[in-house]
Amino acid sequence: MAVSASANTSALWYRGPKQVELRQEVIPPPGAGEVRVKTLYSAISRGTESLVFDGRVPVGEFHRMRAPFMAGDFPFPVKYGYAAVGQIENGSNSLRGKTVFALYPHQTAFNIPAGAAVTLPEDVPPLRAVLAANMETALNGVWDAAPGPADRIAVVGAGVVGSLVAYLCGRIAGTDVTLVDINSSRAELAGQLGVGFAEAGNAKADCDLVVHASGSPDGLRTALELAGDEATVLEMSWYGDAAVTAMLGGPFHSRRLRLVSSQVGHIAPSHRPRWTHGRRLAAAIALLNDPRLDALLAPAVAFGDLPERLPGILDAGSGILCQPIIYS
Structure with missing residues (x-):
């Protein structure tokens, strides 16, 4: 009725x-x-x-x-x-x-x-479908980051969005993906998602791509340290009204690092001409068809x-x- x-x-x-x-x-x-x-x-x-x-x-x-x-x-x-x-x-x-x-x-x-x-x-x-909005944010971030096969990728911050970004990057052929966090207990989560784990200070450097999603200025500094020459550091954290200090002196310019923002309110430019918000959300939901994501x-x-x-x-x-x- x-x-x-x-x-x-x-x-x-x-x-x-x-x-x-x-x-x-x-x-x-x-x-x-x-x-x-x-x-x-x-x-x-x-x-x-x-x-x-x-x-x-x-x-x-x-x-x-x-x-x-x-x-x-x-x-x-x-x-x-x-x-x-x-x-x-x-x-x-x-x-x-x-x-x-x-x-x-x-x-x-x-x-x-x-x-x-x-x-x-x-x-x-x-x-599991309650993760849809987070997956949509992660998907948009991966589009902004544009990882490629065989890339060495670090994702700093093993929260929900960071973990989902690592999970998506880990499904690209040949990638070496490490989830980086100060909480060593996140190693088990990383293993369940099929990616590596390292505590800050022990992660592989010289990365082709680094995604920062810890919400902490310390995490952003770690992300910049892990990036290889001319690599992209994608900033997915949002700090609200908090001031953030980043090390943009030292080797930042000589190494020609790129610090790029990502935000889900707009579809990533690489997909914007062809994708609607509805299509992106439906795609994010379809990506939740993996029981491993229940670990989140x-x-x-x-x-x-x-x-x-x-x-x-x-x-x-x-x-x-x-x-x-x-x-x-």
Whole structure:
């Protein structure tokens, strides 16, 4: 039966620095061209949502930092998030009952334009699909970095995005990929993803490509040290309002290093003439068809427990990579 009535829903709101709450909302019947989605899982994007949680989104980035379906305004209060997986409760016969990914905040049910709901392939389970937004960021970064067969590649920072970049680069023929992190326990993760691991200070230098995704100025310095002559260092970290010091003296110029930024808001120039955002997101979801990627997922926490659990999840020392949220 098609959904044709208003419905009560619960949503997570960031209401002040380090303050979150669940708010009850009423969503109207789906409009023309919309579908109602009942959420199964969502995921916390630790890097971005930590900045939102702390109130560290720079004023100049308020507009660019808006997620597609967020509510409210920066700095607070905002309903923020972009990794939801759910089941369509209404729509045409071809859509109803489908499991989809949507760039939607943490909420028990929501209406969304049908075109913004991406159907999951049969070989991508709903829980793993919460990695879709991170995979899209990683895919765009790999396009920006343009690695080639047999390249020596270092990825500094074994968070979710860095790990996914290493995983994608490791699938290119002949590449020598090393995931670099100060946390030695990430060696097991690297092994599960099929790439090498080294602690900072022990990684192979003279790399053809270095990707930095640690979110730390120390990590950026390590990335510059690992790059070979005339190599590219791709910067995928976003520091919010924090000042960052980088060693651009010394041999930086004589070695002709290239420091390049990457950001998922725009499709990489190499693919922009041919790709849409929808096509890129669908491709990212299809790339999640590997059970090895489950190593990035922490045990799911209940949506109703988020106000209590979120500070610990976002704590820098938690060790959590991707935190799934389960809805019931």
